[in-house]
Amino acid sequence: MPVGGDFDLDGAIRKVPDFPKQGILFYDITSILTSPQAFGYCIDQAQAFCLEARANALAAVEARGFLFAAPLAARLQLPLLLVRKKGKLPGETYRASFTLEYGQDEIEVHKADVKKGQRILLVDDLIATGGTIKAAADLFTAAGVTVTGIFAVVGLSFLSYEKVLEGYEVRTLIQYHGE
Numbered sequence: 001m002p003v004g005g006d007f008d009l010d011g012a013i014r015k016v017p018d019f020p021k022q023g024i025l026f027y028d029i030t031s032i033l034t035s036p037q038a039f040g041y042c043i044d045q046a047q048a049f050c051l052e053a054r055a056n057a058l059a060a061v062e063a064r065g066f067l068f069a070a071p072l073a074a075r076l077q078l079p080l081l082l083v084r085k086k087g088k089l090p091g092e093t094y095r096a097s098f099t100l101e102y103g104q105d106e107i108e109v110h111k112a113d114v115k116k117g118q119r120i121l122l123v124d125d126l127i128a129t130g131g132t133i134k135a136a137a138d139l140f141t142a143a144g145v146t147v148t149g150i151f152a153v154v155g156l157s158f159l160s161y162e163k164v165l166e167g168y169e170v171r172t173l174i175q176y177h178g179e
Contacts, residue, residue, distance in 0.1 A: 009174045012038035013154065027154050027176060029064060029125045042173060046072050046123065046151050049171045053149035055121035059083055059109070061136055064125035068153065072123065081113045081120070083136045094143050098135035107135055109143075116144035126154040127172065130161030137168060 014031040018024065032038045046068060050058070059081040060069030066082065073080035086095065086106035093108035120140055124133055127150070137147045149169040155161065158178030162170070 007038070007041045009038060009041065009153075013174070027126060027156070029153055032153065033067065042068060042153050043071050043075070045171075045173055047075060049149060049151050050076060050078075050121045053119075053121050053169065055119050055148045057081060057115075057118045057120045059120045059122050059136065059140065061107075061122070061124040061132055062088070065123050065152075068125060068151075069123035079113070081109055083107050083109050083122075083139075094139050096135040096139035096142075098131045100131065105132075107132065107139065109136075109139060111143075114140070114143045114145060118145045119148045120145050121148055122150045124150075124152045126156070127152045127161045127165075127170070128156045129159045130164030133161075134164050137165075 012032050012035050014028040016026040016028055019026040032042060050072065055078070057079045058069045058073045060066045061083045062085055069080055084107065086108055089108050089110055092111040094111055094114060095106055095108045097104055097106045122133055122136055127133055133150055137150065140147055147168060149171060150165060152172045153174065155170070155172030155175045157175045
């Protein structure tokens with residue numbers, strides 16, 4: 001059962017059973033993008049949290065996090081740092097490794113984009129286990145940046161991401177608790 005705010009965000013999220021494999025219910029946020037009202041609601045809520053968190057920069061996790069962070073960065077006139085998978089960025093990068101249920105992965109951000117003392121709000125579309133966003137938060141912290149908050153449209157609380165992200169202010173617009 002979902003728990004959301006004062007907008008029917010659950011109605012705007014397409015649920016795809018058995019994707020990407022049998023037994024998985026996939027929460028597809030691309031349907032939010034086809035609804036200007038739903039997309040606007042998400043950006044408005046992200047803006048409120050960003051201002052509350054007193055961030056002076058945004059960092060978005062590849063790739064769907066970019067969709068929510070880019071309009072927010074433009075609206076608030078804040079720099080946007082892109083967190084990408086290993087090997088996607090030219091030049092020197094900061095890198096963080098993290099464990100997935102099926103192995104290891106790495107993310108990177110351009111060193112030139114990171115300024116010590118920045119106060120960053122991390123943005124993604126969905127938080128499942130929290131591993132990727134935790135790696136991003138650790139990467140920025142190691143680079144001398146303060147992570148003032150983590151924002152995502154969807155949170156899958158039944159995967160216990162709250163434990164992984166303990167100590168961070170996390171805001172999601174809708175929570176799915178499993179069936």
